[in-house]
Amino acid sequence: MRNTFIETLTACASVDPRIFLVVGDLGFSVVETFSKKFPERFLNAGVAEQNMTGVAAGLAMAGYKVFTYSIANFPTLRCLEQIRNDVCYHGLDVTIVAVGGGLGYGPLGYSHHAVQDIACLRGFPGILMATPGDPYETEAVTRALVRHRGPAYLRLGKGGEPQGGPACTIEDQGIRIIERFGDSTLLTCGNLLGFVAPWAKSCQAGLASVPLWGTDERMKKMIRDFISNYRRVVIVEEHLAGGGFGSFVRETLESEPALQSVVRCCALDVSVCQLTGTQDQLRNAGGINIDSVRDAFAR
Amino acid sequence: MKSEFKSFACQLRIEALRMVHRARSSHIGGALSMADILAVLYGPGGRLRVKPTDPFWKGRDRFILSKGHACAGIYAALALRGFISMEELMTFAQSGSLLMSHASHKVAGIELSTGSLGHGLPVGCGLALGAKRSNEPWRTVVLLSDGEMDEGSNWESFLFAPQHRLDNLWALIDANGIQSLGTVPEVLDIEPLADKLRAFRWSVIEVDGHDLEALYRVLDLDHPPEPGRPTVVIARTIKGKGVPLMENRLEWHYKSPSDAQLTAAIAILESTCHA
Numbered sequence: 001m002r003n004t005f006i007e008t009l010t011a012c013a014s015v016d017p018r019i020f021l022v023v024g025d026l027g028f029s030v031v032e033t034f035s036k037k038f039p040e041r042f043l044n045a046g047v048a049e050q051n052m053t054g055v056a057a058g059l060a061m062a063g064y065k066v067f068t069y070s071i072a073n074f075p076t077l078r079c080l081e082q083i084r085n086d087v088c089y090h091g092l093d094v095t096i097v098a099v100g101g102g103l104g105y106g107p108l109g110y111s112h113h114a115v116q117d118i119a120c121l122r123g124f125p126g127i128l129m130a131t132p133g134d135p136y137e138t139e140a141v142t143r144a145l146v147r148h149r150g151p152a153y154l155r156l157g158k159g160g161e162p163q164g165g166p167a168c169t170i171e172d173q174g175i176r177i178i179e180r181f182g183d184s185t186l187l188t189c190g191n192l193l194g195f196v197a198p199w200a201k202s203c204q205a206g207l208a209s210v211p212l213w214g215t216d217e218r219m220k221k222m223i224r225d226f227i228s229n230y231r232r233v234v235i236v237e238e239h240l241a242g243g244g245f246g247s248f249v250r251e252t253l254e255s256e257p258a259l260q261s262v263v264r265c266c267a268l269d270v271s272v273c274q275l276t277g278t279q280d281q282l283r284n285a286g287g288i289n290i291d292s293v294r295d296a297f298a299r
Numbered sequence: 300m301k302s303e304f305k306s307f308a309c310q311l312r313i314e315a316l317r318m319v320h321r322a323r324s325s326h327i328g329g330a331l332s333m334a335d336i337l338a339v340l341y342g343p344g345g346r347l348r349v350k351p352t353d354p355f356w357k358g359r360d361r362f363i364l365s366k367g368h369a370c371a372g373i374y375a376a377l378a379l380r381g382f383i384s385m386e387e388l389m390t391f392a393q394s395g396s397l398l399m400s401h402a403s404h405k406v407a408g409i410e411l412s413t414g415s416l417g418h419g420l421p422v423g424c425g426l427a428l429g430a431k432r433s434n435e436p437w438r439t440v441v442l443l444s445d446g447e448m449d450e451g452s453n454w455e456s457f458l459f460a461p462q463h464r465l466d467n468l469w470a471l472i473d474a475n476g477i478q479s480l481g482t483v484p485e486v487l488d489i490e491p492l493a494d495k496l497r498a499f500r501w502s503v504i505e506v507d508g509h510d511l512e513a514l515y516r517v518l519d520l521d522h523p524p525e526p527g528r529p530t531v532v533i534a535r536t537i538k539g540k541g542v543p544l545m546e547n548r549l550e551w552h553y554k555s556p557s558d559a560q561l562t563a564a565i566a567i568l569e570s571t572c573h574a
Contacts, residue, residue, distance in 0.1 A: 051421040051455035058425015
């Protein structure tokens, strides 16, 4: 997904002279695609994410469309107040890009995991959440973010993610139905779309994703409309159960108990924050596995 | 010109006192300590290129008050310069007012909302870098406090700006020596600040922050002293400057003047302004 992002951003930068990429001294053998082609619109800000995010805000104020890029936790949690105050409160055209969102850097340990990022960011006013599920969605979402004006958060996998559906275009926020099957569906948020796609078939359920979303009333209506079409919707996300997309859906349905009963969430248990291992091992240990999904459909 | 700056600074101090008194709000000490710096920037013939009738003029210099708690001072300066009305100042810190008691970018002439310390200089670095990369001639000026030097984000920026040869960036430090719970040396001693910043490859100037002629001479934004380097001006100031009962007194980080104290303060300022 990260290579797809850089390649797509580089292609967009060829026709949009405002695009500026700022990295936090990370991205070896990935960001060179951009930096060699557009050195005047590339910056390595060093290992200093608070300054990096402030610089991004300043560049946006100077007229650029800025993307900050680093590993999972660094461009998000390390500089959370800069994202809130400098970027979001000013409505600036800055997209925070986290590579390895979730457990992508599993073996590096929990210092490098981002399983609370959505909880921290989705409440900031005006921020557009981009959580593509596979490389196809990554390309489509990147193009949508280039068209977008304002703060955004792009949560990417580290690399090697399987495709979960066909190539697509994404024009706006909303739920993308990949496959319909009966009155049940998996709804994925983020980089595990391809990972869980086979589970949908084995559970005789449909498959959907939410590559681009906000927390405004328009998105809430889309969620209500989507859920009302099903008997069971199982949301799967590589994020702690508290505060993620599943939590947002439940908040959206707060006054609609009939729709609430349709939704089940399969997200990570907080115990995963004390573990290290491969991404697949950690997903399983944290509670994202075929058994928990089957159980969610059965409950 | 010096007398015009003096008059501007004096009026700025009086307006800031009135605002804080009316709102029963705090931080007047830091507003008074930076008044002379603001006068040289915003006063008649001042060093900043701005257009009050066109606050978003593309060619304007960008000024960020990083010590946003002292915003009564910048609001007063903007009103005196004509960005906002003098009447609007009286809404300061009132419910529903644009003039919240930390700097707000919703006020004409304020580039960045601040309040949480350590945000102004990183954004200033981005503005200055953006101007460089776009070949724009405008300059970026960030006014910080010395207590604010505790924030690590500033030191990330102090590393960053010389690396990128941002000689269109000016950091002004209002060094009044007092922060929230004690003097700066008592809390986290930052001295020798000039040596530290020279070691970070900035061009460093130390100046009496209440010497209007010296400030005007130093803040020659078109001619940074060392091309290729950002400039930091350490302005040695007095917290509460201009009002004897407030000078060098920590409690004026918090207190607002009583009616009698306001009357006395204005009388003193008016007498010294016209001296």
